[in-house]
Amino acid sequence: MKGFLSILLFLNLSAGLWAQVNFTARANKTTVGQNERFTVEFKINSESNNFQAPSFEGFKVLGGPNTSYSTYMNNSGISYNISYSFVLQPTTQGTFTIGPASIRAEGETYRSQPLTITVIEGQARPADPDDPVNQAAEQVFLRLIPSKSNL
Secondary structure, eight states: OHHHHHHHHHHHHHHHHHTOOOEEEEESOSEEETTOOEEEEEEESSOEEEEEOOOOTTEEEEEEEEEEEEEEEETTEEEEEEEEEEEEEESSSEEEEEOOOEEEETTEEEEOOOEEEEEEOOOOOOOOTTOHHHHHHHHOOOOOOOOSSOO
């Protein structure tokens, strides 16, 4: 009987560990060139709301928040994976800290860890022939015809 109670207690404690909320931050690069783009992603494994992104001081936000939401159901219950991602580009060189994001889940507020990004001098990007800006620069023709009677 004592062994049975020990196993039951172990299973209850293990079930509590499986349901633990994790809120993490991750960057696909921690050292970037000044003209490079990179992605920062915040993930949580619980149903949540009120996501608050950090200020991305030293970076220009090119895209985001892009949200991905998935739900899984199995014999142990329902699990969630929610991610918020941002595409960033540095505005200047140096070492920057992206502060923690916050989110509410299960009645509590969770904060991600801060990320440190080092921005180094970037090399000039080769011109992308499919880039609309480059296409417009090559194909725009401007003809000015000044008025002979009015300035």
